[in-house]
Amino acid sequence: xxxxxTQTLKSLHPLAWWAWAIGIGIAVNGTTNPLLLALxxxxxxxxxxxxxxxxxxxxxxxAYLILGGFxxxxxxxxQIVIGAKTGDxxxxxxxxxxxxxxxxxxxxxxxITAEAxxxxxxxxxxxxxxxxxxxxxxxxxxxxxALRSMPAALYEASAAVVVALSVAPQLIESGQRVLKARxxxxxxxxxxxxxxxxxxxxxADSIERSMSLAAxxxxxxxxxxxxxxxxxxxxxxxxxxxxxxxGAFVLLSTDFRLLAVGCLVIGLxxxxxxxxxxGKRLAVTRYRQQPWRVRDTVVSGFGLLAAxxxxxxxxxxxxxxxxxxLQWLDPQALFPSxxxxxxxxxxxxxxxxxxxxxxxxxxxxxxxIDVTESVRNDTMVRSLxxxxxxxxxx
Amino acid sequence: MITFDQVSHTYPExxxxxxxxxxFSLSEGDLCLVVGPTGSGKSTLLGAIxxxxxxxxxxxxxxxxxxxxxxxxxxxxxxxxxxVGYVGQDPVRGFVTDTVEDEIAYGMEQLGTAxxxxxxxxxxxxxxxGIAELRRRPLTExxxxxxxxxxxxxxxxxxxxxxxxxxxxxxxxxxxxADVLSAITTLVHEVGLTVVLAEHRLExxxxxxxxxxxxPGDGSVRHGxxxxxxxxxxxxxxxxxxxxxxxxxxxxxxxxxxxRRATGIQIRPRPETPTSHTELAVGATxxxxxxxxxxxxxxxxxxxxxxxxxxxxxxxxxxxxxxxxALQGALTCGGEIExxxxxxxxxNANQARRLVALVPQTAADLLxxxxxxxxxxxxxxxxxxSPGTTAALLTRLGMQLPPDRxxxxxxxxxxxxxxxxxxxxxxPKVLLLDExxxxxxxxxxxxxxxxxxxxxxxxxxxxxxxxxxxxxAATSQNLLLMADGEIVAAGPTADLLTSSAAYSPQMSKVFxxxxxxxxxxxxxxxxxxxx
Numbered sequence: 013x014x015x016x017x018t019q020t021l022k023s024l025h026p027l028a029w030w031a032w033a034i035g036i037g038i039a040v041n042g043t044t045n046p047l048l049l050a051l052x053x054x055x056x057x058x059x060x061x062x063x064x065x066x067x068x069x070x071x072x073x074x075a076y077l078i079l080g081g082f083x084x085x086x087x088x089x090x091q092i093v094i095g096a097k098t099g100d101x102x103x104x105x106x107x108x109x110x111x112x113x114x115x116x117x118x119x120x121x122x123x124i125t126a127e128a129x130x131x132x133x134x135x136x137x138x139x140x141x142x143x144x145x146x147x148x149x150x151x152x153x154x155x156x157x158a159l160r161s162m163p164a165a166l167y168e169a170s171a172a173v174v175v176a177l178s179v180a181p182q183l184i185e186s187g188q189r190v191l192k193a194r195x196x197x198x199x200x201x202x203x204x205x206x207x208x209x210x211x212x213x214x215x216a217d218s219i220e221r222s223m224s225l226a227a228x229x230x231x232x233x234x235x236x237x238x239x240x241x242x243x244x245x246x247x248x249x250x251x252x253x254x255x256x257x258x259g260a261f262v263l264l265s266t267d268f269r270l271l272a273v274g275c276l277v278i279g280l281x282x283x284x285x286x287x288x289x290x291g292k293r294l295a296v297t298r299y300r301q302q303p304w305r306v307r308d309t310v311v312s313g314f315g316l317l318a319a320x321x322x323x324x325x326x327x328x329x330x331x332x333x334x335x336x337x338l339q340w341l342d343p344q345a346l347f348p349s350x351x352x353x354x355x356x357x358x359x360x361x362x363x364x365x366x367x368x369x370x371x372x373x374x375x376x377x378x379x380x381i382d383v384t385e386s387v388r389n390d391t392m393v394r395s396l397x398x399x400x401x402x403x404x405x406x
Numbered sequence: 407m408i409t410f411d412q413v414s415h416t417y418p419e420x421x422x423x424x425x426x427x428x429x430f431s432l433s434e435g436d437l438c439l440v441v442g443p444t445g446s447g448k449s450t451l452l453g454a455i456x457x458x459x460x461x462x463x464x465x466x467x468x469x470x471x472x473x474x475x476x477x478x479x480x481x482x483x484x485x486x487x488x489x490v491g492y493v494g495q496d497p498v499r500g501f502v503t504d505t506v507e508d509e510i511a512y513g514m515e516q517l518g519t520a521x522x523x524x525x526x527x528x529x530x531x532x533x534x535x536g537i538a539e540l541r542r543r544p545l546t547e548x549x550x551x552x553x554x555x556x557x558x559x560x561x562x563x564x565x566x567x568x569x570x571x572x573x574x575x576x577x578x579x580x581x582x583x584a585d586v587l588s589a590i591t592t593l594v595h596e597v598g599l600t601v602v603l604a605e606h607r608l609e610x611x612x613x614x615x616x617x618x619x620x621x622p623g624d625g626s627v628r629h630g631x632x633x634x635x636x637x638x639x640x641x642x643x644x645x646x647x648x649x650x651x652x653x654x655x656x657x658x659x660x661x662x663x664x665x666r667r668a669t670g671i672q673i674r675p676r677p678e679t680p681t682s683h684t685e686l687a688v689g690a691t692x693x694x695x696x697x698x699x700x701x702x703x704x705x706x707x708x709x710x711x712x713x714x715x716x717x718x719x720x721x722x723x724x725x726x727x728x729x730x731x732a733l734q735g736a737l738t739c740g741g742e743i744e745x746x747x748x749x750x751x752x753x754n755a756n757q758a759r760r761l762v763a764l765v766p767q768t769a770a771d772l773l774x775x776x777x778x779x780x781x782x783x784x785x786x787x788x789x790x791x792s793p794g795t796t797a798a799l800l801t802r803l804g805m806q807l808p809p810d811r812x813x814x815x816x817x818x819x820x821x822x823x824x825x826x827x828x829x830x831x832x833x834p835k836v837l838l839l840d841e842x843x844x845x846x847x848x849x850x851x852x853x854x855x856x857x858x859x860x861x862x863x864x865x866x867x868x869x870x871x872x873x874x875x876x877x878x879a880a881t882s883q884n885l886l887l888m889a890d891g892e893i894v895a896a897g898p899t900a901d902l903l904t905s906s907a908a909y910s911p912q913m914s915k916v917f918x919x920x921x922x923x924x925x926x927x928x929x930x931x932x933x934x935x936x937x
Binding site: 171174175189190192193194195196197198208209210212213216217220221224225226227228229230231232233234235236295296297298299300301 | 484494785
């Protein structure tokens, strides 16, 4: 049983955690350096362990760690069995199974080289840490809470997502219930028929469920509108998002940087404005919406900065840099060579990135308030009371 | 407040109108009970108040309904959300969010209530329904009674003038039902809400009601005082049946009133039924069922005898269902179970059902074929019985079901009978029923009682888990009281129910200290002055 307790001092806006995690995700995507990736993963886990709440979704990070491990194991397994062979440092050899000519390019078994293995592990580690970023955001911020902070125009869409999120557990529950009930009728049916005997009641159940949910939402005023949609908001949104897409395209594929950035900015601002306009149609208000505070900006800034550092360094041309700068920034260390095998190097900016990942710890401590010392300070009495924390009673 | 004027409604696929030229009006601040047998259109009537009928359900609708001056045909339910709060039959299915606080705020968010006002109203509503300590709990972790109170709180927070409740206590145990109903009566008395309430178990609410809508089942609706309508209605809560037996002109609405009127009436106590311990059908010792950290059943030992009906009473979550499933052998559990010399846990599903049949709480889970006939045929195959066995059983149960009907279109009572016939086709020695009375009206319960009696007299041992004290009193010879996974009392029904405060049927309250349980006992025990 979870007792009511006074609000914690450490809560951060859910979107701030997501922005931070997405920034780190972008940074992770820009490197295959296993040392850097491992350090980022460590920092992520550290932040999660210290800053997660006691809610059920906060326990999800373990699942993501296991998933990451699984990803690496699978990649290594497939590399060993059917991977392409590069490099000469043979670690061990599996018996090779000859394949017919039409399967040229695929090898089953054969020698396993250190180079190919190192490449696979680096690449898989990148994916695993990317997953861990998602897990960290999930553990630190309630995904539903994050959806509640969406602009009003996206309200209906986010409500649909929230409802969809609850479908899977419900399906599992009713599937198990029907299966259990089904067994009391014996198990003479086989094949398709026995499948139908479970699926049909579950389907009927879930249709009934969604009908009553829809009735409940309708009865409680879902999609009540305040007025007709503001004229032109749709046109504005569509044209600005087209402009933003064009901007992004130009930015990535050509050298017209200024034009591209201009298009992108105007497009994004226009889209935001359109969303606001469209949102006015709905009368919806939000209950206890968490305010966006300075430290929310700071934490999301950390994530974005990490992305910017990695992308900037990765985009540098080593030939343009002076020798000392090259040694200090070392763009190539982000993608250490695996053929020939080299030991990955850490550079100063990389340590900065790891620092940025862990930085939320510094700003998400307890709120500092200006206190006036009480002459008869009795704060101690309260701290002696048993804590109204989580009591899990069986 | 609510005016129905010549309202008729016909569902798309049916020929008969569910409501046929219905006219009545309810004044502000009334608590109005809606009664009638299953399928008589109670839910349709309730849905019509906030416009779910016909806007959401479809169908042909005529006439006019005005709620606080607003015409429901011109306003969609969402536009009436600030006026009418509607709580459907199963509150869990209407929940939109995942925690208590969010759920309460949801309706207000839709109405565009200012955040400051919203904050204050959530607190008020939490206190009004007494659920403040649950505010951050996930909705799925709550007990049935708590969920029902959250559902009521969630519509109340939007401050509607009318509250519509469709059978709010059908899934609740006696105590939780009393909690919810007392919360509702408080609301009527103190907040001045107009409440329209459909309810099968009238015995708990009729004293608080101002008026009653009776739907006899032919599409018509009669509106009138509770006592006067109950005297003519085919709905017979125990006190109404008592009034019939004793020839009282009006129905007493509370136990207190009945006690006053019954002073001076001499009643012989119910004759002690000789405990003829026949053949032992089920013997279980030290049953232990665990789900993770939770001990659902803890050290339960029991004996069921052939030809007797035993009832299990207890709160929601006391372990009644787990006990039944364990006895059927479907759960991995500790302890010994012996049915006719065998352990049902060690048998496969086909062998087990020939020993012990179980009718689960949601009986519809068992049905998957398109017609009644197909279900019966399939049951014959499953039980390796001669063709026609199940259909014959169904007839013996007193149910003439059209063979080409889709089982999902049957009423609750008919569906229960069909599932019973399917399970009994295997000829089991023991029959376990999990909450069979849920959603059944008085007549269907009486029919179920007869059916069970019939099978018991043929030597089947029957175990029923139920919340319905009156049903347990009428049906069972032995009783088990469960709490927190343990059996806290066991013995003959007459002894246990008359000695318990929480679990005593109304007749025993009226004639206490004389030991009677049901109206039938009273009728049999009436002191006949003529020799």
